[in-house]
Amino acid sequence: MADLIEARVPDIGGFDDVPVIEVLVAVGDTVSVDQGLVTLESDKATMEVPSSVAGVVKELKVKVGDALSEGSVVAIIEAEGAAKADAPAAPAKADAPAKADTPAAGKPAAETAAPAAKTEAPKASSAGGGAQESKVPDIGGYDDVPVIEVLVSVGDTVEQDQGLITLESDKATMEVPAAVAGVIKELKVKVGDTLSEGSVVAIIEAAGGSARSAPEPEAAPAKPKDDVAVEPVAPQAKADPIAQASMEHRPAGAGNPPVRFEADAILPDKVPYASPAVRLFARELGVDLLQLKGSAKGGRIVREDVQSFVKGLLQGGLAQGGGAKQAAGAPAAAGGGLNLLPWPKVDFAKFGEVEVQELGRIQKISAANLARNWAMIPHVTQHDDADITDLEALRVQLNKENEKSGIKLTMLAFLIKASVAVLKQYPRFNSSLDASGETLTLKKYFHIGFAADTPNGLVVPVIRDADKKGVLEISQELSALAKKARDGKLGPADMQGGCFSISSLGGIGGTSFTPIVNAPEVAILGVSKSAMKPVWDGKVFQPRLTLPLSLSYDHRVIDGAAAARFTATLAQLLGDMRRVLL
16 A cells, blocks of 8 residues: 655745645545645745645645645645655754754755855945845745746835745746845846846845844844744834834744835835735736735735725726725726626526536636726727638648648638738737727737637737748747647746737637627737638639638727728738738
8 A cells, every 4th residue: 555645835935824825636636746735825925835746635634724834734645656755744844953954855954054044145234235136035946937027127216025026937926025125226137037046136225224134133032933922013113103003023933033014015106015926816807906905914905805996897986895996087998987787696596406616717817807808998890701712722731741840730820920911001900008098009019819728718828929930930839839728837928918819719610709809909800610602703603711700909999991901901811821921
């Protein structure tokens, strides 16, 4: 019989008592090595706890709401064969002496003996300040983690522990905080860069204070977890009732000085006080966190605040108690004023048998986006047909020629290439309208999104710089992105920056439909299933392969005549792709 292994919380970057926000498995589930068991979320990071072995979950030791630290037991797993070498985890974090003597796997003992040294930036004197390197601290053993957001700019004044950038791996989203308070003199990273522990993020001109990792002279001595001390509020902070009301304390422990969240960290001119997971959720819904007031302790914005804000906008006003606030004079385009009737509440079970299913995460996000886009964008759809008889013959011929190389051309690749050519002729279709409805941004690049149907819901990966790629290259990239979408491995960068989207239902069926514009874009092309139709050539009817096109557009930006010209030009190009070269 296989061994029973305790799956424990690994090194999570020095965080303690982190709440469980999601349990990803159930008793009886078969899990693989490194598969996520639970999701933890602190004020600074969201992270998954992976399984240390492959096997069957025999017992779950945690539930949503529990607080875990490094070494906490998450589950009992019946291993498939031998356990991993490091599966028997170190004693729980409460056993401080044992942990201190046990080096992390693959790291020298000197590196793990003093965790505080890992995040130590070059120290400034307590009186002098000076330029300081702010580095990536211990992030739980992750390496080469992509930067998905830069939260500050050169010249910004930052507080100690204020977020500088957001990192996101396939297992966790986390912020890198400022090591010192001061002014950003230089940013060493940009979105898309990959960082590891110790990577320099920014150069900060310190405001006379010492680096975060410098010893605090008045810090309380370390105490075991069962005898926790809380650092008192500094006298000067006590004199300020606003600052005092918005402070949070983390229990002081070995190498973990208290973390303070100052009142000005949640004011509009600062980075909103929210966890990375909430920031990502807000970005996906297109919500500006500066418009929200957090309902959690210290003014922290939580997921429910974002949901209430969106719900309030869609219902014609701000949600009661949702913590949302609207700037004076906000335009109607921001989403208010719809005056919708309340959603009907019906007990369907009294009419017969029912089954209740909760929507998946991607479906929930898509639903909110689609509802906003449909309610706020005045849609019009232009329908047309394209004769693709010759193009289909070319596609089949090219696939035969490239059969040995494994490259398979799809009609979507030709559609993307032809669409780019038409977008160049009609630049208003390659633009975005701001929330006020008064400013139009015309884009000089051509990033084309395509709707991908996955088991978890609809996603829209983006082919970047499609104008600079041939049909074969576009087809290969389409295949790679579609596979990532099906496997649930698309990153934020794979779905950002789109200018124009294409939703193709050709492989399924239908003659036409009305696709919903993917804000902040102003148009989307829907493609249905091609069919043979008799076409009059002036003498006789000829059988021609016809592709139905459905172009939805934002009528505030594009008028009907422009849309008709767009689809007519696109149909002409699809009828003779040689025209793309002109």
